[in-house]
Amino acid sequence: MNSMIPVLTIDGPSGSGKGTISRLVAARLGWHFLDSGALYRAVGVAAGWEDVDLADPDALQRLAERTVVGFRDSPDGEPRVLVDGVDATDELRTETAGAAASAIAANPGVRAVLVERQRAFRRAPGLVADGRDMGTVIFPDAPYKVFLTAGAEERARRRHKQLSEKGLEVTLDSLLREILARDARDAQRSVAPLKPAEDAVTVDSTGVPIDAVVERVLSLLPDSLRQASPAR
Ligand SMILES: Nc1ncnc2c1ncn2[C@@H]1O[C@H](COP(=O)(O)OP(=O)(O)O)[C@@H](O)[C@H]1O
C-alpha cells in the first residue's frame, strides 16, 4: 500500500536550503525526490509562454491541467525540468518564475490539480518531498517532517550567490525584498499556507554548513532507513 512507503517532508521559505538538503538526503537514503516548487514554477513559466493572465483563476487551472512537467537526471545532480517537453530549467530558477509561482500557488484550483501529481511521486523505497505544504497537506501522514528555516538576510545572500554563479545579475537588496514579499504571500494565503506541520521538527540552518544540516535531518530517521539502497 502506498501509505506504507516512507516520506520525509522538508518545507520552508525560499532560500532555506530545501532543494539542496532534500537532494542530498534523498541521495544518501537512495530515495526519490519531489521538487514541488518546480510544478508551480512550470505553470508560471507556461503562463508566460502562452500569455495566460495570472489574474484569471479558471484559465490558470486549465493551464495547470494541460501543462506536462518532467524531470530528467543530469550529471551535476540538479535534475533538468522539462515543461511540455522543453528544457526550461534555467528559466524556472529565476526570481521572476519564483514570484509568478508564488502568485499562482494562491489559486485553490491550481493546487487541487497538482495534489495527485505530487502524491504519485511516493514510490518505493521512499520519498523526500520539498515544498511549502508537503507535511501539512500533500503527505500529512509522512512519518518524518522537517521545517527548514534560516534568517531572511542569509537566505537572500545565498540566493544572490547562487544566481551570480549562474551569471544572473540581481542586487542583494532587491532579492531580500522579493524574498520577504514571497514569504508573506506564501504564509498568508488561505489555501495550504506556508507553516510548520504540528508534528514537524524545525531546523534552523542559519550559519550551519550544508553537510551539518544534512546530518541533522538524517538523525531524525531510524538507523534501519539510513542504509542507502538505490532509488528505482
Ligand atoms: N546551510 C547552508 N549554508 C549555506 N548555503 C546553503 C545552505 N543550504 C543551502 N545553501 C545554498 O543556498 C542556495 C539556496 O538553496 P536552495 O536549496 O535552492 O533553497 P530553497 O530550495 O529552500 O529555495 C543554494 O545555492 C545552496 O547551495
Ligand SMILES: Nc1ccn([C@H]2C[C@H](O)[C@@H](COP(=O)(O)OP(=O)(O)O)O2)c(=O)n1
Ligand atoms: N509545495 C509548494 C511549493 C511551492 N509553492 C509556491 C510558493 C513558492 O514561493 C513558489 C516557488 O517554490 P520553490 O520551492 O520553487 O521556491 P524556492 O526554491 O523556495 O525559492 O511556489 C507552493 O505554494 N507550494
